[in-house]
Amino acid sequence: MIDRIDRQILDLLQQNARLTIQEIGQQINLSKTPVHERIRRLERDGVIDRYVTILNRKKIDSSLLAYCQVTLDKQTRDSFETYEAAVHMLPNVLECNRVSGTFDYLIKMVARNMDDYNDFYQEQLSVIPGTLHISSFFVIAEIKNSTVVPVNM
Secondary structure, three states: OOOHHHHHHHHHHHHOOOOOHHHHHHHHOOOHHHHHHHHHHHHHOOOOOOOOOOOOHHHHOOOEEEEEEEEEOOOOHHHHHHHHHHHHOOOOEEEEEEOOOOOOEEEEEEEOOHHHHHHHHHHHHOOOOOEEEEEEEEOOOOOOOOOOOOOOO
């Protein structure tokens, strides 16, 4: 069970995972030991999945962001498993979600430029077995980009 204090800790860690246990404790008026125990429990229970560093993709030459809608030729368990295993191997893919509606997958991917995207499209994405149709959309401007999951609802 996640209580109000756990939610405060999670909110702080989502904003800055480099906060020390002491800094977290100061912000929520709790000593270091209970903060440490709560964080370990949240990690053990899988509430905290992992800690990551979020990069500015424009500073590392990955400025093209695109979404691809992918339709498979068959919607079977085997087709989904094969496709998903292949997508896991593509480093340009940031997210891949199986969705309901008129297509099967929504993929978020990055590339250096349009030539890089074209190579990805022709040599990696479109050749995955079972791929029937791909529609791509290119991001002109990111309005909101957040990794924070609301915990104080």
